[in-house]
Amino acid sequence: MNPLRRGASARLHSAKGAASAPAPLDAQPFVPAPGDYAEFLRLMLPKQQKNVASHRLGSERVWLKKAGPRHGKWGYRVMAAVARMARLDIIKPVPNPGGEAAIATEARRLRQLAAAGLRVPAVLAQQPDGLLISDLGQSGRATVVLQERLDQAAAAGPAALLAVWRVGLAAIAKVHVRGQHLSQAFDRNLVQCPDGVIGYIDFEDDPSEVMTLAECQARDWLSYLHSTAMMLEAAAPEAAGQHWHAALAEVDAEVRERIAEAARRMKWAQKLPASRRWGRDTQRVRAVARLLGRWHLGPAAALQN
Numbered sequence: 001m002n003p004l005r006r007g008a009s010a011r012l013h014s015a016k017g018a019a020s021a022p023a024p025l026d027a028q029p030f031v032p033a034p035g036d037y038a039e040f041l042r043l044m045l046p047k048q049q050k051n052v053a054s055h056r057l058g059s060e061r062v063w064l065k066k067a068g069p070r071h072g073k074w075g076y077r078v079m080a081a082v083a084r085m086a087r088l089d090i091i092k093p094v095p096n097p098g099g100e101a102a103i104a105t106e107a108r109r110l111r112q113l114a115a116a117g118l119r120v121p122a123v124l125a126q127q128p129d130g131l132l133i134s135d136l137g138q139s140g141r142a143t144v145v146l147q148e149r150l151d152q153a154a155a156a157g158p159a160a161l162l163a164v165w166r167v168g169l170a171a172i173a174k175v176h177v178r179g180q181h182l183s184q185a186f187d188r189n190l191v192q193c194p195d196g197v198i199g200y201i202d203f204e205d206d207p208s209e210v211m212t213l214a215e216c217q218a219r220d221w222l223s224y225l226h227s228t229a230m231m232l233e234a235a236a237p238e239a240a241g242q243h244w245h246a247a248l249a250e251v252d253a254e255v256r257e258r259i260a261e262a263a264r265r266m267k268w269a270q271k272l273p274a275s276r277r278w279g280r281d282t283q284r285v286r287a288v289a290r291l292l293g294r295w296h297l298g299p300a301a302a303l304q305n
Helices: 003-020 037-044 074-086 099-115 146-156 158-177 213-235 237-248 253-265 267-271 280-296
Strands: 052-057 060-066 123-127 130-134 190-192 198-200
Touching: 037 052, 037 060, 037 123, 037 130, 060 099, 099 123, 099 130, 146 158, 146 190, 146 213, 158 190, 158 198, 158 213, 158 237, 213 237, 213 253, 213 280, 237 253, 237 280, 253 267, 253 280, 267 280
Parallel strands: none
Antiparallel strands: 052 060, 060 130, 123 130, 190 198
16 A cells, blocks of 8 residues: 555545534534523624614514614704704704613613503513514514505505504504603504504604603604605695594693694794705605694695695
8 A cells, every 4th residue: 555645545534524523512603592582682782783683583583773873863954953943842853872871761661661551562681782672573474564554555545545544643642641652653663563553663762851741742743743744735634634633632731732832833834845856854844834734723824835
């Protein structure tokens, strides 16, 4: 036997054996057992690149939110400008501290709303720099964002649009009856669960840190209107006003007065340009002002195009 060939063969087998041998036990990736939420959060938080992402833990879908930088107000610059000009603090963007403070705020608010019997994601695990929460879907069936339902309904006609819009009104009223408030009550933050119940998401800021409860609740109504005003004004402004007043008839008188005050102070915004080149934010504010004027200040206040 050629010793050189034998040596080469031995080296080949040695290299192959090293590559194919099982890794040591401590090198195997550890997968937390289903339900071990704290360990899952501890392991996944440093690996996750996005601030918010969904994961599978056993048969569950969960959401991991990590502390991120402070949110700027640039995305709400038009509403902030309107708030300053109208001296209307209830529509002013609430500071979002970002980082660990936002994580703590969201966890606190989710627990608070859950204790009030409202449908929100459950807090599964919490660290100063991260939060693991449940998904509001059920048995493999996903939630539907109310914004999507409204868009679909708008294509079907005014009656369908108003039917879905009233679902959002009822969902906000349900929160207020229980002495609570939301954060940003836009249509994108209301989700319909598979059983038909409306759930609430996104609580990184808390308006009650700078506002009274009545102001927070008035802000909820105005936020929902802000996110839906353009489609309402285009489709069925008068009928929408009837549903609006029917919903507000059940709320606290101070909340109604705050909304009426907003209508008065935003009257000038009815004259904002309608052209798309001014941006959708400007169009939304204009639509809100026109609807509030029509609904709260009488027909004379509803300016014509």
